[in-house]
Structure formats: structure tokens, C-alpha cells
Amino acid sequence: MSGGRRVSEAELHAFVDGELVGEEAAEVEAALATAPEDLRFARAIADLNDRLTQHYAHVLDEPIPAGMAARAARANRSGRRWPPAVTRALGIVALLLAGAAAGYAAGAFIGRGEAGRQPAFVANAFSAHQVFVPEVRHPVEVGAAEEKHLVQWLTRRLGTDVRAPELNGHGWKLVGGRLLPDRGQAAAQFMYEDATGRRLTLYVRKEAGLTDAAFRFAERGDCAAFYWIDRSLAYALAGRLERTELMQLASSIHAQLGGLSGGQG
Amino acid sequence: MRVTSRRDAVAAEIPRLRRYARALVGDSSEADDLIQDTLERALARLGQWRDGDSPRKWLFSILHNLHVDGLRRRSRRPPHVGLDSLGPDQSAPAADGASGGDLDRALQLLTADQREVVLLVGLEGLSYAETAEVLSIPIGTVMSRLARGRDRLRTLLAYGLEKEAEPAGLRRVK
Numbered sequence: 001m002s003g004g005r006r007v008s009e010a011e012l013h014a015f016v017d018g019e020l021v022g023e024e025a026a027e028v029e030a031a032l033a034t035a036p037e038d039l040r041f042a043r044a045i046a047d048l049n050d051r052l053t054q055h056y057a058h059v060l061d062e063p064i065p066a067g068m069a070a071r072a073a074r075a076n077r078s079g080r081r082w083p084p085a086v087t088r089a090l091g092i093v094a095l096l097l098a099g100a101a102a103g104y105a106a107g108a109f110i111g112r113g114e115a116g117r118q119p120a121f122v123a124n125a126f127s128a129h130q131v132f133v134p135e136v137r138h139p140v141e142v143g144a145a146e147e148k149h150l151v152q153w154l155t156r157r158l159g160t161d162v163r164a165p166e167l168n169g170h171g172w173k174l175v176g177g178r179l180l181p182d183r184g185q186a187a188a189q190f191m192y193e194d195a196t197g198r199r200l201t202l203y204v205r206k207e208a209g210l211t212d213a214a215f216r217f218a219e220r221g222d223c224a225a226f227y228w229i230d231r232s233l234a235y236a237l238a239g240r241l242e243r244t245e246l247m248q249l250a251s252s253i254h255a256q257l258g259g260l261s262g263g264q265g
Numbered sequence: 266m267r268v269t270s271r272r273d274a275v276a277a278e279i280p281r282l283r284r285y286a287r288a289l290v291g292d293s294s295e296a297d298d299l300i301q302d303t304l305e306r307a308l309a310r311l312g313q314w315r316d317g318d319s320p321r322k323w324l325f326s327i328l329h330n331l332h333v334d335g336l337r338r339r340s341r342r343p344p345h346v347g348l349d350s351l352g353p354d355q356s357a358p359a360a361d362g363a364s365g366g367d368l369d370r371a372l373q374l375l376t377a378d379q380r381e382v383v384l385l386v387g388l389e390g391l392s393y394a395e396t397a398e399v400l401s402i403p404i405g406t407v408m409s410r411l412a413r414g415r416d417r418l419r420t421l422l423a424y425g426l427e428k429e430a431e432p433a434g435l436r437r438v439k
Contacts, residue, residue, distance in 0.1 A: 010408055013415070017386055019393055049416060051388040052288065055368050056388060059284040065297055211277045216392075217342035231270070 007031045007038055012145040016045045022219040034224050037067040118218055119210065123229050124182045125203035125236030126220040128189050132178070133199045140176030140191050154188040160206050160233060164190045172200060172249070200239035202253065207234040215250055217243065230257065271311050274320040275304065281389065288333065288384050291373045299335070300345055303328040325391070325399045329381065336377055371421035379414030382407055387415075 007015075007028050013026040032039045042215050106230040132139055142150040147164060156161045157179055164174050172192040180187045180203075187205040194200075218236075224246055225238040235257075237250045280304060286296035306315075307325050314323045370379055385396045386407075393411075397404045 005377070009412060013408065013411055017393070044419060045415060051368060052384065056284045056288050060280040062280075062283070064279055064283075114404040153428045212274055212320065214322070242376060 007035070009041070012038060012042050013045060016042050016049070021217070030198060032177075078144045096182065117122075118216075119229075119234065120180060121187070121205050121207065121228070122218050122225065122236050123182075123204065123220075124187065124205075125189075125201070125225060125227070125238055126218075127224060128180055128187075128203060129201045129223060129225075129238040130220075132189065132191065133201065139199070141178035143176040144174040146176075154179060154186075154204075157186040158188055158204070158206055159186075162188055162204055163257060165202065165256045167190070167192055167200075167252065168250060170249055171195060175199070198240065200237065200241070200249065202235075203236040203238065205234045206232060208232050210234065215247070228254060230254065233257075271320075272308065273315060275311075275324065276306050278321055278324050281321065282328060285325070285384060285389055286328065286332075288369075288372060288388055289380060291369050299328060303330050306331065319395075320394055322391075322399055325385065325389070326401070328366050329399055332377075359424075361370055367422060367425070371418055374421055375414050375417055379417065383412040383414040383418060431439060 011020070011028055015025060020028060032042060032052065062255060141154065144150075144164075151163055154177060164177060167173070168186070171194050174195075175191040175193050177188055177190040179190055182205055187203060190195050190202040190204070191198040192202070207229055210232075212231065213229050215226045218225045218227060222240055223238055224241060224243060225236050226246055227234065227236040228250070235253070237246060239246060241249075279300065282300050283296065284300045286303075287293055290296045290299060303324060307324055310327075314320065372384075375383065382396060383399060385391045385399060386393065391408050393404050394428065397407045400407070
């Protein structure tokens, strides 16, 4: 594509930083193939990010100073101890570092764009969405008519309370759900359909090692997703929807499920 | 969300906060003081953290505000020469070859504004939108500070590491 437009410097930064998704990212990627100067520039930025991450990685592994922990504990009148949270945080760090290393080893210079910064469950959610949504006869294993059974079954298999959020008010009815394998663990997929036949999936998986995370947006092909982590449960809501519509649905789901595992907090 | 789980969420962020603070202020005890202050303020204001919001973003913005306050206080003390005002052309190029210390020093030679953006995006992996929120600045400002900061950081590193490198060669050819 030699006639392609010149990519701006700002776009190159944005590309490396994972700010571009879908077509925008593909466009820059294509342009880089024929612009060695730009490619060098993008690599240099990615290297800089990488250098920063590696140089300060050790801080994450340092024990929390006693004074800091003590101050936090003093403020913690409920008497709950910090160590579990801190251990959990260190676990996440290990996970993040492993992920970053794997991404780097894979030879992708692109940094945290589509792959590195995105937790693995998001890719699985996209795949499961794309495989099952076109299904006419067997889109789900257990249909909405047996919702109670579905929920009990998935709760047992995931080892945590799972619920199918209610989206009728938004015009989406539950089709049903299924159990899926995800890196040796069980994951659940709920499918919804609107009056025009569009389908949405909600992917749920236990992620004990990751901290809570607010909504993040991801795209694969023409499929969009919002994903978040709430008290050790990872969610990804995927569909061929406008971002704003998807966001509304994700917010509704987040609000409905927010109190679900609150008892342990 | 319950108070305890909020506290847990805050505690879980300590390692990340420390990493950022270390890179930001360059000195580990000063960085930990900043974290202490951040935690204290955060725990005193748990109620201000809105449900559904990322604790990380909220904590980073508290840290940012405290850092800025600290810089202001320091700048009122006359004799101190702010590192932020030093450019690569004013300081002698580092002569001791490649080492991790170069990165620490080079970062401290950026303006505080540039350093924050370069680190929030490059080290902490925040999106431009999150960075803009944490620093209370428009996204366009995030992008321009990022570009300038990275440019300068690369120039500084190249000066220190490979003295023969021409700074002009680092720029993208227009």
C-alpha cells in the first residue's frame, strides 16, 4: 500500500500505547510495513516503555515497609489483616510480569496494545462469542427455560456464585448459557438476544489473581467488548454493538452483580 | 462496596503505587513518604471513592495531588535548583556508560509534567483517558507531554549511553 497516507507521530505513540483498536490499529500497522523510519520510531517508543517496566519491576517485589503496613493497619479498625491483600497483589505482579515477558518473547514489539495489556480471558471471551453466537440450533447448552438449573450448575462448576443478569429492561432476553474450558478452569457464557436477533454474550470466569478493574474496551474484528474484574470474577460482555449501547448494558450488569459476592468483603 | 473491601483494594495497590512513586521522585525513602501520605489521605477519604471506579485511578490522582503540593512547597525554598529546570544541554552528558542509573537520572531531568505522563502511560500502562483523569488535564495535553517527554528521555539516554549518537538522528524524519 505505497499510496497509503503518512501516519502522524501522535498516532505512532497511540499505536504503541494500545490506544488504537480495530481498523485504526490495522491501518497504522499496514502503514508501518512500508515505512521503516516510522517502524524504527514505534520500536524505540515500545523499547522505552519496556525499559521503564523492566527497570522498576523490582519495586513491585519489595516487601511493604513495616511502617506503611502499620499505618494502613491502624486505619483498619475492623481488625482485618493486610497480608492476604498484599500477597494477592504480589501474585498479580507475577502474573503481569509473566504476561509481559511472554508477549515480548513472542516477538511482538507492539507493546501493550491488543495483546499484552489485555487479560487472557478477554481473548477467550471473544473466541467463545464468535464460535457460539452464529449457532442456530445449539447456541447454548442449557436454555433460559431452565435458568435456575443453569445458574446452580455454573455456580457449582465455577466454584463461585454465578448469576445471569437481567437485561429484559434493555430489550435483551436470556437465551441460556454454557460451560467452557479456559486455561484449565471452568468459565461460563450467558447469551442474550434482542428482538432483531442480535446476540450478546457475557463471559464469566474466576480470576483470583487479578485486582478489581474498571471497565475497559476491546475490539476484535467487528465485535466489541467491555471487560472488568469485580472481586475475583472477570467479566467480558461482547457483541456487535455500538460502544455506548454496550457500555450501558455493561453498567447495568455491573450494578446488578456488584453485591453478589459482597458477603466476603 | 464495604469499607473493608475498599481498604483491601487500596492495600492491593501499594506495590504499584510504590513503583510509580519510585520512578517519579527517584529516591526510595522520599517515594515511600509520598506513598504513606497517599495511603493516609486515601484511607481518610474512602467515601469519596465512587463505586465502580478503579481504585488505581483514584489513588494515582491522590498521589499526583500530593506530589504537586510537595513540588510547590519545595519551589518556594529559594536556593534549591530544581532538576526540572535543567535541560540536557545544560548538564554534562553522563560519562559512566550504560547502567540502570542512567534511566533514573534521565527521568529526573524531564519536567515533572512530562515525567508523570511518560510514567503513567509507559510504566503503569494507564490509557490516555485514564492519565488525563488522574492528572486533571485534557487528553490532548497528555499526548503532547508524552511526545515531548519521550523525545527528551530518548535524547538524554542516547547522550549518556552512546556519545557518538546524534540527537537529531533520534527524531523522526519528517
